[in-house]
Amino acid sequence: MWKKMSSGTPVRNALPAIFLAWRAGAPWATSITALALLSALIPISMAWLTKLLLDRLTHGAQLSMVIPLAGFLAFLGLLISGSAALRRYCDAEHDRRVNLYAQDNIYRAVNNISGLSKFEDPKFLDQLRLAAQAGGNTPSQVFQAALGLFAGSLTIGGFAVSLLLISPMMAAATIVGAVPMLLAEISLAKRHAVRIWRMSPTERREIAYSQLISTTAAAKEVRLFGLGDFFHMRMLNERRAIDEEKRRMDRATLRVQFGLGILGAVIAGAGLVWTAAQALNGRLTLGDITMYVASIAGVQAGLSTLVSLIASAYQQLTLFGHYREIVSLPVESQADIRNLPATLDRIEFKDVWFRYGPDHPWVLRGITLTIPFGSSLGLVGENGSGKSTLVKLLCGFYEPTEGTILWNGVDLREIDVKILRSRISAVFQDFMEYDLSAAENIGVGDIEKIDDRELIEESARRAGVHQTLAALPKGYDSLLTRFFLAADDSEGVRLSGGQAQRVAVARSLVREGRDLLILDEPSSGLDAAAEHDIHASLREYRKGSTSILISHRLSAVRDADMLAVLADGGIAECGTHSELISLNGIYARLFNLQASGYHETVPG
Ligand SMILES: Nc1ncnc2c1ncn2[C@@H]1O[C@H](COP(=O)(O)OP(=O)(O)OP(=O)(O)O)[C@@H](O)[C@H]1O
Numbered sequence: 210m211w212k213k214m215s216s217g218t219p220v221r222n223a224l225p226a227i228f229l230a231w232r233a234g235a236p237w238a239t240s241i242t243a244l245a246l247l248s249a250l251i252p253i254s255m256a257w258l259t260k261l262l263l264d265r266l267t268h269g270a271q272l273s274m275v276i277p278l279a280g281f282l283a284f285l286g287l288l289i290s291g292s293a294a295l296r297r298y299c300d301a302e303h304d305r306r307v308n309l310y311a312q313d314n315i316y317r318a319v320n321n322i323s324g325l326s327k328f329e330d331p332k333f334l335d336q337l338r339l340a341a342q343a344g345g346n347t348p349s350q351v352f353q354a355a356l357g358l359f360a361g362s363l364t365i366g367g368f369a370v371s372l373l374l375i376s377p378m379m380a381a382a383t384i385v386g387a388v389p390m391l392l393a394e395i396s397l398a399k400r401h402a403v404r405i406w407r408m409s410p411t412e413r414r415e416i417a418y419s420q421l422i423s424t425t426a427a428a429k430e431v432r433l434f435g436l437g438d439f440f441h442m443r444m445l446n447e448r449r450a451i452d453e454e455k456r457r458m459d460r461a462t463l464r465v466q467f468g469l470g471i472l473g474a475v476i477a478g479a480g481l482v483w484t485a486a487q488a489l490n491g492r493l494t495l496g497d498i499t500m501y502v503a504s505i506a507g508v509q510a511g512l513s514t515l516v517s518l519i520a521s522a523y524q525q526l527t528l529f530g531h532y533r534e535i536v537s538l539p540v541e542s543q544a545d546i547r548n549l550p551a552t553l554d555r556i557e558f559k560d561v562w563f564r565y566g567p568d569h570p571w572v573l574r575g576i577t578l579t580i581p582f583g584s585s586l587g588l589v590g591e592n593g594s595g596k597s598t599l600v601k602l603l604c605g606f607y608e609p610t611e612g613t614i615l616w617n618g619v620d621l622r623e624i625d626v627k628i629l630r631s632r633i634s635a636v637f638q639d640f641m642e643y644d645l646s647a648a649e650n651i652g653v654g655d656i657e658k659i660d661d662r663e664l665i666e667e668s669a670r671r672a673g674v675h676q677t678l679a680a681l682p683k684g685y686d687s688l689l690t691r692f693f694l695a696a697d698d699s700e701g702v703r704l705s706g707g708q709a710q711r712v713a714v715a716r717s718l719v720r721e722g723r724d725l726l727i728l729d730e731p732s733s734g735l736d737a738a739a740e741h742d743i744h745a746s747l748r749e750y751r752k753g754s755t756s757i758l759i760s761h762r763l764s765a766v767r768d769a770d771m772l773a774v775l776a777d778g779g780i781a782e783c784g785t786h787s788e789l790i791s792l793n794g795i796y797a798r799l800f801n802l803q804a805s806g807y808h809e810t811v812p813g
Pocket residue numbers: 329565569572590591592593594595596597598599638
């Protein structure tokens with residue numbers, strides 16, 4: 210199931226990654242390139258200077274011929290340590306810029322996803338997590354690897370030529386010895402990338418369990434039901450599974466690298482024996498021997514760095530495919546907006562069938578319904594009968610699987626979702642409580658009016674929450690969160706469930722003058738008096754606009770111009786309250802059931 214990783218081979222991902230690294234911070238990338246070049250050339254220069262120095266010393270050279278060489282060597286030593294420190298600084302700054310650039314691209318792309326189904330797809334969520342990781346790390350790592358490759362090739366090339374001058378056979382053996390090293394490291398890197406993808410669901414489960422243990426949302430139930438140890442154990446089990454997989458990988462890496470180390474030592478050792486024999490025969494000088502030792506160490510170290518650079522870049526590039534897929538997600542709605550008239554005339558459902566996925570059961574089965582402009586529709590039905598699904602289709606969060614929804618005769622699929630949503634206001638059943646101030650919590654209903662305090666307070670008044678908010682320690686500026694502190698270190702406040710629901714209603718009321726108002730259980734958390742007040746207020750507000758009201762409390766929807774009862778995925782009954790009571794069907798039964806709860810015979 211988790212085998213498929215992402216499109217784009219590592220090699221094809223290399224150029225886009227380097228391009229990203231360059232675009233995100235060109236001046237820093239240039240400085241890093243210059244420093245890499247410098248650090249590539251210094252070691253080989255130092256090796257040659259050391260050989261010259263030793264040869265001069267062994268041939269009894271005068272001090273004046275030795276001092277400049279020694280001075281230059283000291284200067285190069287200084288340069289090497291200075292450039293290393295500067296390189297670390299530049300690398301860190303470049304990393305930050307690449308990270309910011311990549312995160313910006315990822316979350317811009319995520320914001321462009323107009324529907325909800327992607328956020329309910331576990332594979333997409335894994336991909337998003339890995340994309341955020343890879344997008345932040347890969348470009349700078351691949352860029353560094355490319356530089357390392359370039360600089361390393363220069364160093365290796367220089368040492369290899371030196372080695373070639375001393376012994377062509379040893380030069381060939383050292384370089385050929387690096388081939389199995391490269392192949393083995395790339396195979397390890399491939400396995401590592403596959404492991405990261407395969408473990409992603411486990412890692413997300415571990416995060417989910419740890420959040421259940423440590424976040425306020427679950428804290429009450431976890432404590433009351435004594436679930437702490439249960440989730441703790443599950444979290445540890447996931448972590449153990451991840452660790453076991455990592456351990457397997459580390460063992461494989463150890464085996465491969467141990468073998469490669471032996472191969473390198475054999476080649477270097479054989480070379481050393483050979484040079485020592487040559488030196489005894491007088492064919493090589495002491496300088497030649499140090500040059501040989503420096504060259505073989507330089508070539509081997511350079512090759513092994515190069516190989517691990519290639520291998521880790523290969524692994525990163527495999528994961529970088531996720532980043533590329535996310536940032537190149539097509540913008541979902543490109544529809545022509547000319548077809549959408551300024552005023553809403555009617556909304557029609559024509560034989561609408563819907564299921565959440567090919568493997569899911571049908572939720573809506575052939576809904577046909579017309580909502581004329583200015584009317585109110587009450588949706589009624591048992592839990593899971595599809596009421597919320599119907600309004601989610603209307604908001605363009607999902608497309609009907611079959612059939613059409615028409616706004617003034619125009620198929621919703623042809624309307625730009627941004628335009629469509631700008632004509633709708635809604636209170637959802639699972640409304641949000643934002644970690645923002647009270648005023649912002651209401652103002653985000655219409656982001657352009659977030660600073661319009663008069664409108665915000667008026668909406669709060671209509672939703673019956675003005676007095677509550679005004680009485681908070683900092684009034685409307687109080688933070689509605691216990692998740693973090695305000696800028697002045699003061700703590701936020703937490704509203705009750707009903708108060709928070711009223712804030713959500715106020716948020717929808719800030720969106721004045723929209724064509725369609727959707728109220729999905731807007732008063733489920735309110736006390737009876739508050740529910741009565743809020744419905745009176747909403748009725749007033751709804752006048753003149755089209756509205757859809759979902760509620761299990763039939764007293765709240767009975768005044769709607771039309772009531773539709775959903776059952777078995779279809780509309781079982783449709784009509785006004787009195788028509789449906791006369792029909793004596795599902796609605797009448799539910800209504801009488803609720804009404805009987807309020808009739809009590811007082812003994813007497
Ligand atoms: N995101 C989703 N993915 C898969 N199935 C879903 C999703 N949301 C809802 N469903 C399923 O669709 C069906 C209808 O759900 P919906 O929320 O529309 O019902 P509802 O009438 O609003 O219920 P309630 O009165 O409980 O709010 C349910 O069987 C539910 O399991």
